[in-house]
Amino acid sequence: MYICLCRGITENAIKRLGEEGVLCPNALACELGLNEPDCCGRCLKNIERLTAIAQGQVRSVAG
Amino acid sequence: MKAKEGVVNVLNKVLTADLTAINQYFVHAKMCENWGYERLHHKVRERSISEMKDADELIGHILYLDGVPNVQRMNAVQVGETVLEQLKLDLKAEQEMLTLLSEGVVHCTKVTDFTTRHMLEDMAEDVDEHIDWIETQLETIKQVGVENYLAEQIKKES
Numbered sequence: 001m002y003i004c005l006c007r008g009i010t011e012n013a014i015k016r017l018g019e020e021g022v023l024c025p026n027a028l029a030c031e032l033g034l035n036e037p038d039c040c041g042r043c044l045k046n047i048e049r050l051t052a053i054a055q056g057q058v059r060s061v062a063g
Numbered sequence: 064m065k066a067k068e069g070v071v072n073v074l075n076k077v078l079t080a081d082l083t084a085i086n087q088y089f090v091h092a093k094m095c096e097n098w099g100y101e102r103l104h105h106k107v108r109e110r111s112i113s114e115m116k117d118a119d120e121l122i123g124h125i126l127y128l129d130g131v132p133n134v135q136r137m138n139a140v141q142v143g144e145t146v147l148e149q150l151k152l153d154l155k156a157e158q159e160m161l162t163l164l165s166e167g168v169v170h171c172t173k174v175t176d177f178t179t180r181h182m183l184e185d186m187a188e189d190v191d192e193h194i195d196w197i198e199t200q201l202e203t204i205k206q207v208g209v210e211n212y213l214a215e216q217i218k219k220e221s
């Protein structure tokens with residue numbers, strides 16, 4: 001599923017980033033451009049969840 | 064008319080879920096159209112429009128109760144990448160909606176607002192039907208496989 005609609009990012013894309021070593025909240029936010037003003041801010045607020053997905057700790061959301 | 068305690072709050076919560084659902088179903092419908100799944104496109108689009116009618120009713124009722132409809136708030140729109148994901152995410156949204164409506168019905172009973180209660184009960188009935196429809200689709204997919212199911216969706220509704 002799409003995790004971030006502002007950036008059009010899927011769950012798998014975030015997992016892939018994690019595999020490439022983008023694992024901490026700051027790096028993820030930066031890599032995905034979540035600090036840009038055209039983002040709604042939802043993902044930045046939920047960055048812990050995104051981080052957990054990158055770290056492979058979340059079972060597929062749409063299971 | 065002055066609202067009973069907490070009723071506008073309940074209605075606004077349902078409205079939030081509803082506005083979210085309108086967008087979720089609408090984008091799912093358009094994705095299905097883009098993939099050529101005519102049948103699903105129509106069905107899901109219909110669903111989005113019926114949510115819009117609910118929003119119409121909710122906003123009207125909130126105004127009638129001298130409340131302010133919060134059209135600004137939305138939950139996260141859960142967009143699936145495939146039809147199967149979409150169905151599962153829509154099911155989740157409908158189940159959450161049903162919980163919200165049930166809580167609303169309980170609250171309205173407590174504060175004796177029977178008009179609002181009936182409205183929420185009608186909406187819950189609709190949600191029940193939709194849940195039933197999605198569960199049938201998921202069961203069919205389990206039985207015939209997703210490819211066969213999708214092949215059926217390409218045809219126009221006759």
Ligand code: FES
Nearest residue numbers: 004005006040043
């Ligand atoms: S949905 Fe990710 S920043 Fe808006």
